[in-house]
Amino acid sequence: MTIASELWPKLEENEASRQVLFEAADATLKEVMKCNPGIVVTLHPYGKDLKVNYHVHVLLTEGGMDEQGRWQAQSYISYEKLRLVWQYEVLTRLRGVLPATAANKALIDQLFVKYPKGFYVNGEPKVKDGKGVGRYIGRYLRHPAIADSRIVAYDGEEVLFVYKDRKKPYLHCKQRLPVLDFIHGVVRHIPPKQFKMVRYYGLYAPRKKAAVKQLMAQIGSMLGRKVRHLRWHARRLRDFHQDPLTCPRCHASGMVLFSLSVPWGGQMLTLGGWDWLFARGDLIETSESQEMHSPPPKPVPVQLSLFPLAC
Secondary structure, eight states: OBOOGGGHHHHHHOGGGGHHHHHHHHHHHHHHHTSEEEEEEEEEEEOTTSSEEEEEEEEEEEEEEOTTSOEEEOOOOOHHHHHHHHHHHHHHHHHHHSOOOHHHHHHHHHHHHHOTTOSOOOOOOOOOOHHHHHHHHHHHHHSOSSOGGGEEEEOSSEEEEEEEETTEEEEEEEEEEEHHHHHHHHHTTSOOTTOOSEEEEETTSGGGHHHHHHHHHHHHHHHTOOOOOOOHHHHHHHHHOOOTTSOTTTOOSOOEEEEEEEEETTEEEEEEOHHHHHHHTSSOOOHHHHHHOOOOOOOOOOSEEEEOTTO
């Protein structure tokens, strides 16, 4: 979901205005779909040539929850309406966030006239590979505005890099920038501190967790299946094909959590330990162990410890 290029400098100058894109995307999709879908919005502030190009990528469920809490499937969206509603939500919200100057007011009024069909939205087909989409979104979050592989040459004064141009398919364009301009083109896209680049709305919002569980059970009954929530151990086995409860040294299985240390009140708080294992019944103290047992030392503050009973 894109916005007019005239607005890019405004969003770069005003950090609060970037929040508008998330809120506008959420309001737009709920208005167009007439239900409460699951929405994941990722902000992408740059183009392939390092210039500013604010737009958002959205993952959307194929339907949502109606007012009665029932699932409402929806496989078609009117893109004519989507573009117009997206333009309206962005511009009206920016009107209330940007400084109330005559120039900003004139710009917003002008963009309504200049784009009578709304702002451009590129619709992608139905997602069939969830992991592929995860990698696609992850590329925007794990590396800066340009990957090292795109930097072709550097002579101490200028940087030469390549990028793909959508208007010239299968062709690479080359651009040469002075080194300080190149550095500026990279660091200008670093998000402000505590600014969330990925946000969740609708059914994916944390406060909707209980309602989503009921909805998933409803969908499962419609399909004749039981929707089962996988715990962390089962998810690790499924996704990484590795048992996290197997000791990496002796390869014995069935390790149990020994202690967990978390930040709390400016210091590390350790949960678990020997007493916790005995209370849970994971360890049983025999008469021989009572004679040999000495007061256990205090748990060492570490991120996560797994205690292998076989070692």
